Amino acid sequence: MPRNFVEMAAVTDAGSVRQFNEDSIVTGPDIGLAVLADGMGGHRAGEVASGIATQVIFEALQAQLAELRSDAGARSPVQAIDKSINRANKAVFDAAQGQPSYRGMGTTLALALFYDNRAALGHIGDSRIYRLRNDVLQLLTRDDSLLRDQIEIGLVSAADAGGSHNRSLVTRALGTEASLSAHLREDEVVPGDIYVLCSDGLNDLVEDADIELIVRSLKTNLPLAAHHLVQAAKDNGGYDNVSVILVKVLKPFPAADDARWLLSRLIRWFR
């Protein structure tokens, strides 16, 4: 397309304490794709898992988008991301089976594909996706985490949960089993929306109210907003790796535009 319909800013940081960064992020503003993964496993296997996952998903969706665009509506973007997640799951699982030091490795995932005025969202584990709309931040995902389960069944109150040591225990991960069902949803997009994809290194250390304040206050300078989010997590302790991808929707992006764009490109070629 002549101009990107989304703007993206991404930062990943090892944090203030850890030596290695096991998070991986990939962004493709031109194709409207953002992928974030927080790896787990010993001997830096987490880094391997999150790296494989983001790369496989990115490549799979790049290929599938061409198909989607050439035959709009033939397959939904949600199906496309589901397929890419399953491919990534198999890739990480197979790699883990093949090498003893990778056994048990896995990764969380937060993925957003912006297509045809909608966002197809995929999510596994405790990485999150928020959306700022009309200056209000809303969480769009449910953590697959023991702590969230504890709160849901009333074992601990949400207020007390800040004192829990269970925040790093996830109940679902990509790559740990041969098959996987991810959480998928589709979100109608409004220009001006800002999507926030983050690893738990952000939301474990920065209150939602502060995430909202930072994104809202700095929305006209997305890279600065992303930088501030990571900085806030580090100032609050930065015990974990912290990653964030911000996606701002600049204008409507109906799929018909893609067809028209391809057509105009073709016409230009043949002229």
Place this chain on the structure above:
Amino acid sequence: MAKLMLSHGGSILQQRFLDKERLSLGRDPRNQMVIDDPAVAMEHAVIIPVGNDHILEDLQSETGTFVNGERVSRHILQHGDVVEFGSFYLRYLNPRASAEADLDRTMLISGLRRRDDGASAESPPPQEEVRAPALHRARVRFPKGHVTVLAGGQVGAVIELDRVVATFGRADADIAVITRRLHGYFITQVHGRRRARVNGRPIGDEAQALTHGDVIEVAELKLEFHLDG
């Protein structure tokens, strides 16, 4: 591994490790930890392990369960907590269970309740999603500061800088952000062609540290920065 130390009158009566079993406390000799005090109920409290946590639950005892002097009905035990049962003290020791020990790497564990959602479930979650809040801040202490309006607004007004960021200027023109960090306050241009000025000098691309008494100009506003205390 977590450890419990029961003491009375200054002497340690019992020490035991907490494992993955539920532990009952009370006056009844059938409890795993017996507390022989008339102020303690027969079945007074339990400690339930959940993941890395040990949750202390008072069994609606009349005399109550106190953690660090405060009555609790349910409490996630923290390293160094002192629990009072009548005239007995129970100390919870778990060096891993402190904020810093959240260095624990992400691990996979089975959930408490199986949810049958998955690839087919595309229904949006409810408006108010159940979520774990951010970690209680352990030892982070931020500076306190404020700005006073000198011109361009309500002259003399005081704006507290008690959040992580505060923006100043005009949304459609020039905006600068004052960021609260551990070691002080910083100012950065957010957007706009006209740079904010500190003591008459335009700020650069990088965040610039503010010092007490600095005069800030952004858009039509003129502010004086104060560091409290």
